[in-house]
Amino acid sequence: MKILVQKFGGSSVADLECMKKVRGKVEGALAEGFKVVVVLSARSGQTNKLIEMAHQWSDEPDPAEYDALLATGEQESIALFAMLLRQAGIKARSILGYQVPILTDDSYNAARIISIEADYFRSELEKYDVIVMAGFQGVTADKRITTLGRGGSDTSAVAIAAALGSCDCHIYTDVDGVYTTDPRMVPEARLIPKIYYEEMLEMASMGAKVLQIRSVEFAKKFNVPVWVRSTFTNEPGTLVTQEEDDDMMELYMVSGIAFDKDQVRITLLGVPDRPGISAALFVPLAENDILVDMIVQKASRDGITDMTYTVSHRDLKRALAITEDVCAKIEGLGVEHDTKVAKVSVIGVGMRNHSGVAAQAFTALHNADINIIMISTSEIKISCLILEEHIETAVKTLHTTFALDKQETV
Amino acid sequence: MKILVQKFGGSSVADLECMKKVRGKVEGALAEGFKVVVVLSARSGQTNKLIEMAHQWSDEPDPAEYDALLATGEQESIALFAMLLRQAGIKARSILGYQVPILTDDSYNAARIISIEADYFRSELEKYDVIVMAGFQGVTADKRITTLGRGGSDTSAVAIAAALGSCDCHIYTDVDGVYTTDPRMVPEARLIPKIYYEEMLEMASMGAKVLQIRSVEFAKKFNVPVWVRSTFTNEPGTLVTQEEDDDMMELYMVSGIAFDKDQVRITLLGVPDRPGISAALFVPLAENDILVDMIVQKASRDGITDMTYTVSHRDLKRALAITEDVCAKIEGLGVEHDTKVAKVSVIGVGMRNHSGVAAQAFTALHNADINIIMISTSEIKISCLILEEHIETAVKTLHTTFALDKQETV
Numbered sequence: 001m002k003i004l005v006q007k008f009g010g011s012s013v014a015d016l017e018c019m020k021k022v023r024g025k026v027e028g029a030l031a032e033g034f035k036v037v038v039v040l041s042a043r044s045g046q047t048n049k050l051i052e053m054a055h056q057w058s059d060e061p062d063p064a065e066y067d068a069l070l071a072t073g074e075q076e077s078i079a080l081f082a083m084l085l086r087q088a089g090i091k092a093r094s095i096l097g098y099q100v101p102i103l104t105d106d107s108y109n110a111a112r113i114i115s116i117e118a119d120y121f122r123s124e125l126e127k128y129d130v131i132v133m134a135g136f137q138g139v140t141a142d143k144r145i146t147t148l149g150r151g152g153s154d155t156s157a158v159a160i161a162a163a164l165g166s167c168d169c170h171i172y173t174d175v176d177g178v179y180t181t182d183p184r185m186v187p188e189a190r191l192i193p194k195i196y197y198e199e200m201l202e203m204a205s206m207g208a209k210v211l212q213i214r215s216v217e218f219a220k221k222f223n224v225p226v227w228v229r230s231t232f233t234n235e236p237g238t239l240v241t242q243e244e245d246d247d248m249m250e251l252y253m254v255s256g257i258a259f260d261k262d263q264v265r266i267t268l269l270g271v272p273d274r275p276g277i278s279a280a281l282f283v284p285l286a287e288n289d290i291l292v293d294m295i296v297q298k299a300s301r302d303g304i305t306d307m308t309y310t311v312s313h314r315d316l317k318r319a320l321a322i323t324e325d326v327c328a329k330i331e332g333l334g335v336e337h338d339t340k341v342a343k344v345s346v347i348g349v350g351m352r353n354h355s356g357v358a359a360q361a362f363t364a365l366h367n368a369d370i371n372i373i374m375i376s377t378s379e380i381k382i383s384c385l386i387l388e389e390h391i392e393t394a395v396k397t398l399h400t401t402f403a404l405d406k407q408e409t410v
Numbered sequence: 411m412k413i414l415v416q417k418f419g420g421s422s423v424a425d426l427e428c429m430k431k432v433r434g435k436v437e438g439a440l441a442e443g444f445k446v447v448v449v450l451s452a453r454s455g456q457t458n459k460l461i462e463m464a465h466q467w468s469d470e471p472d473p474a475e476y477d478a479l480l481a482t483g484e485q486e487s488i489a490l491f492a493m494l495l496r497q498a499g500i501k502a503r504s505i506l507g508y509q510v511p512i513l514t515d516d517s518y519n520a521a522r523i524i525s526i527e528a529d530y531f532r533s534e535l536e537k538y539d540v541i542v543m544a545g546f547q548g549v550t551a552d553k554r555i556t557t558l559g560r561g562g563s564d565t566s567a568v569a570i571a572a573a574l575g576s577c578d579c580h581i582y583t584d585v586d587g588v589y590t591t592d593p594r595m596v597p598e599a600r601l602i603p604k605i606y607y608e609e610m611l612e613m614a615s616m617g618a619k620v621l622q623i624r625s626v627e628f629a630k631k632f633n634v635p636v637w638v639r640s641t642f643t644n645e646p647g648t649l650v651t652q653e654e655d656d657d658m659m660e661l662y663m664v665s666g667i668a669f670d671k672d673q674v675r676i677t678l679l680g681v682p683d684r685p686g687i688s689a690a691l692f693v694p695l696a697e698n699d700i701l702v703d704m705i706v707q708k709a710s711r712d713g714i715t716d717m718t719y720t721v722s723h724r725d726l727k728r729a730l731a732i733t734e735d736v737c738a739k740i741e742g743l744g745v746e747h748d749t750k751v752a753k754v755s756v757i758g759v760g761m762r763n764h765s766g767v768a769a770q771a772f773t774a775l776h777n778a779d780i781n782i783i784m785i786s787t788s789e790i791k792i793s794c795l796i797l798e799e800h801i802e803t804a805v806k807t808l809h810t811t812f813a814l815d816k817q818e819t820v
Contacts, residue, residue: 016466050486056426057490058497065496068504069489072482076460079479080467086475087468094478098508099553143509 001125004034005169007135007157012172012231013077014044019084021231025172026085026130035125037164039135039157040081042073063108067137067147071097074134074153082132092130095121097137097145102156104138104146111138111146113155113218116163133160151212158215162222169219169226170237171211176230177238178203178210180404181257186396188405192255194239199255202347202381216240243349253350253357254402257395260343261388263293264316265373267308268323270333273300281307281326288322290315294343294376294385308374310385313339341373342391345383346398358382364401370394411535414444415579417545417567422582422641423487424454429494431641435582436495436540445535447574449545449567450491452483473518477547477557481507484544484563492542502540505531507547507555512566514548514556521548521556523565523628526573543570561622568625572632579629579636580647581621586640587648588613588620590814591667596806598815602665604649609665612757612791626650653759663760663767664812669805670753671798673703674726675783677718678733680743683710691717691736698732700725704753704786704795718784720795723749751783752798756808759790768792774811780804 006029008022022038029036041047050070054061061069078094085092100121104111124131135153138146148155154171161169176191178200183189195203197220204213210228219226219240229237271277278297285292290311298306311319316339323335351357361382365372370393374385386394399405416439418432432448439446451457460480464471471479488504495502510531514521534541545563548556558565564581571579586601588610593599605613607630614623620638629636629650639647681687688707695702700721708716721729726749733745761767771792775782780803784795796804809815 019467053490054493057429058493060497061493062496065489065492065504068506069486069493072485072489075482075485076479079475079482080463082475083464083468083471083479086472087470094475096478096555145506 001122002034003037003125003164003167004029004032005037005039005157005161005164005167006172007039007153007169008041008172008231009153009174010041010044010047011174013040013081016084018231019081022081022172023084023088025231026090027088030090030129036130037121037125037160038081038130038132039153039160040074040077040132041135041153042070043077046073046076064106064144067108067111068145070147071134071137071145074136078132078134082130085130085132090130091128092132093124093128094132094134095124096134098139098143100133100160102138102159104140104148106140106142106144106146108146110149111140113138113148113159116159118163118165121160121164148214149212151215154212154215155218158218158222158224158226161224161226162218166222166224169224171215171226171228172231173210173228174231175210175228176233176235177228178240178256180255181395181399182259185259185392186257186399186405188399190405192238193236194241195255196243196349197240198243198380199347199349200240202345202378203256203258211240253354254346254348254404255350256347257398257402257404258345258347259391259395260293260345261391262312263310263341263343263385264313264319264337264339265308265310265341265385266316266319266323266335266337267306268327268332268335269306271305271307272330272332273303273305277330278307280330281323282309284322284326285311285319288318290319290322294374294383296374296376310341310343310374340388341385342388343383343385344391344394344398345381346402347381348402349380351382352379360401361398364397365394368393368397370397411532412444413447413535413574413577414439414442415447415449415567415571415574415577416582417449417563417579418451418582418641419563419584420451420454420457421584423450423491426494428641429491432491432582433494433498435641436500437498440500440539446540447531447535447570448491448540448542449563449570450484450487450542451545451563452480453487456483456486474516474554477518477521478555480557481544481547481555484546488542488544495540495542500540501538502542503534503538504542504544505534506544508549508553510543510570512548512569514550514558516550516552516554516556518556520559521550522624523548523558523569526569528573528575531570531574558624559622561625564622564625565628568628568632568634568636571634571636572628576632576634579634581625581636581638582641583620583638584641585620585638586643586645587638588650588666590665591805591809592669595669595802596667596809596815598809600815602648603646604651605665606653606759607650608653608790609757609759610650612755612788613666613668621650663764664756664758664814665760666757667805667808667812667814668755668757669801670755671801672722673720673751673753673795674723674729674747674749675718675720675751675795676726676729676733676745676747677716678737678742678745679716681715681717682740682742683713683715687740688717690740691733692719694732694736695721695729698728700729700732704784704793706784706786720751720753720784750798751795752801753793753795754801754804754808755791755793756812757791758812761792762789770811771808774807775804778803778807780807
């Protein structure tokens with residue numbers, strides 16, 4: 001049995017006309033001899049409407065009830081779409097999280113998938129040509145509905161593709177693939193025909209919000225080939241895949257430039273440089289669910305150092321309070337912060353085998369008169385914190401420096 | 411454990427303000443020491459909105475998908491209401507048909523309940539003070555969602571009360587109970603404090619649409635005391651219950667006058683009066699799911715008779731076609747019909763032990779110059795088909811004749 005998973009987001013199923021376009025995509029796959037699993041989000045705006053109601057009904061909506069409420073959005077879209085397919089004579093049925101079942105833990109609002117009952121799914125695929133599956137939702141061992149968090153339908157799609165034996169997964173969106181950087185900022189940005197999971201993870205976490213990051217982790221873990229494509233064209237889009245030995249891709253050092261404006265820098269000044277000081281700060285931050293992004297510790301002078309880190313704007317107030325608390329306890333010199341910063345990142349698996357990428361990036365920024373406040377690097381990424389006012393210049397400069405406007409990446 | 415089932419319809423949970431009133435009713439029951447099962451319908455208008463969408467999406471919506479779609483209405487209302495209870499510090503959870511489970515057959519759109527897993531429900535009532543249950547929905551053995559048909563939430567409520575050991579069931583509506591007849595037609599109509607299941611069945615099926623008829627059958631079968639009450643007052647309403655030996659109620663012959671304007675008379679003329687002729691007509695009608703109400707066969711003359719029956723307006727076209735078909739086959743003389751008719755019924759278990767009720771009714775109609783077209787009687791009911799233009803006079807006349815505007819029925 002040849003199976004294809006197709007996932008469509010909320011704007012692709014917003015109304016009857018949109019759904020008819022989606023039906024066209026499904027018919028295309030059927031014509032190629034596939035059995036099709038269609039994963040849908042809630043119709044555009046529906047989830048936000050439900051969230052709004054939940055907050056009218058309760059200051060702090062109960063998480064389990066919140067998920068039961070939100071899950072109606074996908075239930076509505078899959079039932080309607082299955083009707084539309086059957087109207088066209090296609091043997092189709094809808095399927096909900098509990099019907100598969102897609103078993104998750106009980107972290108309501110952001111549940112993680114534990115297992116998917118693929119046997120039942122396969123037996124239903126014997127009976128039906130298309131199964132329309134509710135994205136975003138699962139069920140606990142106790143039969144209560146969970147949701148997977150914003151963008152969770154991507155994860156649903158990749159997870160079912162993995163469960164069915166790593167069949168291809170097409171993620172349809174309103175963009176036509178993954179770009180070397182945000183085309184709204186850099187008109188010369190080009191579509192990347194093929195990108196590796198690791199790179200995509202870095203791109204996604206940096207605000208190139210085409211795919212939910214957990215879906216890419218899933219795809220990587222189970223080696224699911226993911227195509228990011230447009231609902232509105234017939235272009236192949238971007239293939240997200242694993243590295244292969246005979247791949248020529250490593251010739252190219254850099255795949256894309258990502259950026260993130262949602263950064264705040266916080267510095268704890270005059271910290272005594274002794275073991276356990278980092279833990280004293282970052283343990284309470286973690287315990288309060290504050291996601292720390294970049295961390296830099298200044299070289300110590302006279303046994304005293306500064307500790308700098310970044311968080312997103314929404315965590316600023318809580319992070320500051322904790323840091324001031326820690327400062328008092330360890331007798332530091334004070335806490336300062338800066339909200340007018342942004343992060344630019346150079347991403348590419350190629351830099352593993354090429355030296356000099358970092359130096360090239362720093363030089364380019366220097367030549368553009370951009371001061372680097374912090375640096376953090378990984379095997380396949382170099383990130384620089386700079387003043388927010390410089391972000392557009394920085395992205396354009398780096399995009400040109402690494403010839404992303406010219407180079408063919410495969 | 412003292413358990414009370416409370417059911418609220420769509421207009422009672424239409425918005426946040428309405429739901430707060432409903433919460434007040436629940437708090438009242440909690441204060442009396444009950445664990446409470448709250449059964450809710452979809453918020454007012456929601457179900458109709460979903461039905462409308464289904465028919466935009468498909469000329470003949472797939473029944474299983476239709477039920478999956480409609481069931482979102484109740485899922486939304488119970489999740490919101492459970493949030494509202496928890497916001498007030500009440501230990502509450504929502505529960506869906508499949509979570510109980512409420513097992514039904516697979517007659518989508520009008521499924522029948524096969525069983526209810528009361529043990530799970532009881533164990534959840536140990537953990538929670540209030541369980542907010544989705545009315546109207548169940549699940550097949552194959553885990554697909556079913557709905558119980560219009561007004562099915564009444565049936566859900568009575569069924570769960572039965573499963574939990576015939577605890578009291580309070581059905582809250584926008585009227586304050588069951589009346590001797592429709593108060594919009596007869597201002598002198600009085601609230602009936604107590605009515606028997608059998609009578610209620612006749613009242614409900616006649617268009618006194620306070621309770622879904624199947625819920626009354628359920629209540630009768632499992633002897634569940636059902637109170638029909640208003641959401642907007644604190645009055646006790648009408649108790650629907652079984653007859654008891656020491657009951658004084660049989661002193662009163664008649665409990666109420668029902669009527670039904672949705673009647674069409676069809677007559678098959680000149681039928682040879684021989685065995686099997688009735689079957690020749692009524693078997694094909696039944697096979698086509700046409701619900702026949704009254705049936706009268708004229709006394710035969712010269713081996714020839716007429717066969718008259720009534721159906722509702724929506725079945726007229728199909729019933730006529732079948733009857734004409736039968737007429738041709740049995741060489742009848744023709745088919746005629748009349749849409750301007752209506753049915754009035756006198757109802758009361760008391761008439762079992764009182765002769766003369768029928769005679770009294772016929773005389774009263776005759777004195778009011780109302781011609782009776784057809785008569786059909788049961789143990790506790792006398793129904794007359796009359797011209798529709800006379801229906802208001804007929805109802806008023808019979809209401810006065812049996813002193814329903816004066817008499818205390820308990």
